[in-house]
Amino acid sequence: EDKVVQSPLSLVVHEGDTVTLNCSYEVTNFRSLLWYKQEKKAPTFLFMLTSSGIEKKSGRLSSILDKKELFSILNITATQTGDSAIYLCAVGDTGTASKLTFGTGTRLQVTL
């Protein structure tokens, strides 16, 4: 059974801090790893990673995948209160045709 574990479960930081969110996984045939941000409603897509060592970057957010050690990190630099959200990690397994397995998420709160 595919498994995704995220850590920490929750995190409180001050505005301006840098945070690192972790996602480790166990899948039979890895296809992709995705990061989503969930504020009050729908999760919104951040990154899709398929290759090790290639950093994806969007503004203050970046992410990288390590397929040997089976984990990914999501970095947020110079955090802002608008970054407060639940960050979800999901992995796709080629053997389970179109099914993503999600982790339980990391709840990030950024305070002034």
Place this chain on the structure above:
Amino acid sequence: NAGVTQTPKFQVLKTGQSMTLQCAQDMNHEYMSWYRQDPGMGLRLIHYSVGAGITDQGEVPNGYNVSRSTTEDFPLRLLSAAPSQTSVYFCASSYSGGLNSPLHFGNGTRLTVT
């Protein structure tokens, strides 16, 4: 461009009642899916469809039915609601499953079963 639209936003049911959660997308996505989100459990796949006329079970399909008569619509039916089905339900779509292209989510339906 509306994206993925779910109705209703909120619903309260009594045990044993049935209802249909509606989902429509206007992006011409072949792949559509239903997830439920519960505290501490993450998002769990209920049912999915890779195209009109094709549906399949996900991780937690019991108590739910789906159909896909058109590309745009993917309703989720609760046959006989139970308190264990109290949850937030998300519909999501993409071009080719969640593996190769990111899922686009609706805003969710919060369902309470008493």
